[in-house]
Amino acid sequence: MADSLLRIGIAGCGQAARIHVERLLKAADVQIVGCVDALRESADALAGTIAGKGGARPAVFDDFRSLLDLRPDAVAIFTPHLGHYRQAMDALQADIHVFIEKPLSTNTQEAADVVNLARGRKLKVGVGHQYRLRPSLVEARKRLAADAVGPLRLVTAALAEPWLARQQERGGESSWRFDPKLAGGGLLADAGDHLIDALLWTTGRTPLEVFAVQSRLPSGLDVVTAATIRLQDDVPATVALSGVSRGSLFELNFFGERGRIHATDSLLEIDQGDGSPARRVELPEPSESIDANFLAALRGLGPLCCSAEDALETVRLSEAVARSAATGQVVQLV
The missing domain is CATH 3.30.360.10 (Dihydrodipicolinate Reductase; domain 2)
Structure with a gap:
């Protein structure tokens, strides 16, 4: 994965997502392939922003599992806190790496579940403690x-x-x-x-x-x-x-x-x-953004x-x- 294109999906398309997407678009060999939000118009607006900055227009969804069907290399989760756990677990079960805006979860048991599943599947989960x-x-x-x-x-x-x-x-x-x-x-x-x-x-x-x-x-x-x-x-x-x-x-x-x-x-x-x-x-x-750090870790160029x-x-x-x-x-x- 060190020299290949990284295909990223975005879950939750509000203000936090727009900030992180701005950084992701500056990275080489990165493509945002899909945007999902419970408010489909929010996903459509972010996809339009990405296309307006010269990228291919991502697919738009209002259902998280549809984003996973695209088989991205990683998903970045910017949804409300209570949504982090289920989306992270679904992505990991689909063998997809995950970035989660903080907090990792809202309770310890859910956080431990994410840790254990990622460890068992040898997948990376980065958390947005920038x-x-x-x-x-x-x-x-x-x-x-x-x-x-x-x-x-x-x-x-x-x-x-x-x-x-x-x-x-x-x-x-x-x-x-x-x-x-x-x-x-x-x-x-x-x-x-x-x-x-x-x-x-x-x-x-x-x-x-x-x-x-x-x-x-x-x-x-x-x-x-x-x-x-x-x-x-x-x-x-x-x-x-x-x-x-x-x-x-x-x-x-x-x-x-x-x-x-x-x-x-x-x-x-x-x-x-x-x-x-x-x-x-x-x-x-x-010297580094949390997004650049996650991409580097996916490429095997350093730790999360x-x-x-x-x-x-x-x-x-x-x-x-x-x-x-x-x-x-x-x-x-x-």
Whole structure:
């Protein structure tokens, strides 16, 4: 497959799909052969966009199995969260590789099913945790592994977005993200999944237990989540997610015995704790997109940035946070 044409199918043709398709169309030897969406007009619109950019017009469907009948090399899934599991399993059972926009699934058992089926069939499943490719987080992970600030004693992670305001303004095609019956968990399952994955990936530590609380709308939708997590080696971590902020924030702070590492999605600072100003680290430009990474992995040119097996721990922790918030109890993960 290293030098051959890669035939890709697209499932879910909304905003996320359009962003990823733009990147896929820039890659050599890639053809998008089909688009499927429960709203056929959305699939038809994306197919028209692809044709307008010089590609062959993909086939259009409103049924996922019809897309699989085209026998693409891989399918990229951008449907609402609760649809990820069934579509991934159907594709894997048809011996087709899969890319899934995060989250991998909305519960641990389904995520484990995907991992086991992919492993058994020797197929690749990439998950859209593209924050793992952000130079700031890559560098933070390296420095933590090198013990740059001494033994890790505390991690704080925060994400804030004007999420509720966007819901009220837009609704429309993104409304499923805000409906707990459709999306499978509101802010925690959507943008919060990036923060939780970044926490686990940068520290390289397994979560052991969690206690969480949530502030919810009358519909049951979470708008604020706060959690305390005990990581491997008894490192405490706090996670705070807010969907009612006026601005956006994504940051992690790693407190060691000899200083602190402060990371955002685009910045890295080192504070040595000696009274001198924090030092900003020069970072390279991002060298790879999550889509280019998936294509390279299909061609055998490198590992997946985030495989389904990698993402399983993120699903497990997200589910535990939601369960703790719902029950008011500490949830053990081991």
